[in-house]
Amino acid sequence: RLDDKKANVMLEVVTNENTKDDIFSIVTLGESDLKKLGKLVQEKNFSAILNAATILLQQQRETEADFHHKYEIGTYIEKLIREKLSKELQNRVSFGDNETETTNIQGGQDIVIFLDKNPVYFIEVKSRWNSQNSVSMSKLQLQRAVEENRRYALCTVDITRYPGKNDRYKLSTDEILPLTKFVTNIGDTIKPLIEDNLEAEKHQEKSIHLIEYRGIIPQDIIQRGNDFKSFIEILFTIITEKT
Template sequence: MKAQELADEIQKPFKGDDGRRTIANDSHRKQYLEIIERFNNPEDGHIWRNLFSIINQIRPYLMLSVIDSPQSQESIFTIMKVEDEIKLQKIAALAEDPNFDRIVTLGKEALEKEERENNDIEFKKKLGAIVEEILQKELNDILNGNTLEAPLVRNEQGGQDLILKINNLPVYYIEVKSRWSSDRSVLMTTLQHRTSYQEKEHYALCAADMTSFLERARKHEYPPFEQIECHLMFIPNIGELNSRLKDATLDNDSQVHIAGGYQVIVPQDVIAEHGISFRNFIDLLKGKIKKMIV
């Protein structure tokens, strides 16, 4: 039997006005799908399309017919709306990858982590801007020509998030930590710990207790500052508290010591005992600035 005759015999059930448009329960469903798959082969796809022209004309119906659940059909319709060919190719390649589920899970986790980090940074910028604005307003009479700013600082050389500056000179350091889960403590890195006791007279830890905003926790979506202010606690003596660990963390080869890369836990009880409100912290900063300028 010639190739075309064989092809005509295979696609006979689909011929004419009464031709079938479904292969959902067909015993040869797998073979039909393999034929349809060959239509897109860059080397000989045109040959297969010519041989099985009837199947080629109704292949969208046949493809959809094997999807027997409404959820699966909805997923297919969603994919069909994608117009970007490169994106479609990526979807197809991903669907064939044996690590599909793991790739999707890890990809989502990485994206959410990035979103959390970006939202944390934006909150710290906002906090710095608010501190700066309040101090400028309330110290306007004594600032005169002196400049005051509290920019976000993100670099590997510092151990803080915000630096309060007068005339571009650092006068106070603020490290901001947000706690989104009640089972987590506030942690300070090695560099933050060391900076805190080295600059203990002008260094504070800001602990933002965000556990009341559980619905926003997954992406660290911060509500307006007015809602957050009462959840902020500032520990201006964190450097003094951290000093007790200093000797054990110094890089001293003549003594047993803790290696770099350690983290310091700041328990909630310590925050509750030594923390002050945002308003009281602003007053503390005002007092320090006045001593410098006046």
């Protein structure tokens, strides 16, 4: 009787509206992947393995989206600034990033704006995905913000405030901009936290020092930052004052 019922039970599982897409995805895997999955299912800690894989996939999607945000914001800032500059200044201003920069500037920011090949402004772009957490800055980013406190901004794209229904990992520039804030005084704010360490590392090369630490930036500080339009005006003023 059990053998007679097996086919009917399997058919009910496969055609269940809540699971049929998932079941179909599994049975259409290649033979090699299907065997790997079969062995994993037999592991006692399969649930933990599945959770770890889900978290890793989520982190990967967020990392890829972070790069997208940085590119979109950097490109849009450059476009707006160039539109406001005279033709003469347009030829003197250039934009770079950590991937393409050829000077001795190392890390601490995602976007660097140059005037006559000299850096005049630094921007670090962060994305926030979880309403339970705020953004954090690395040791190098914190140090750069303090060292360049008059020409450094922390830019945050708060995805948790996105009201639409589109894929939040593939938002357009128009969808990203309303979620964006620029904190232009972040260096002054965090200076009391790290100035002792900066001073110690400067004068005592062989002393005990911190290799890595991170700073959590509270949301109230971020929300008091400038919107995109206001930041462009600030940036334009800084660039033109340097000429």
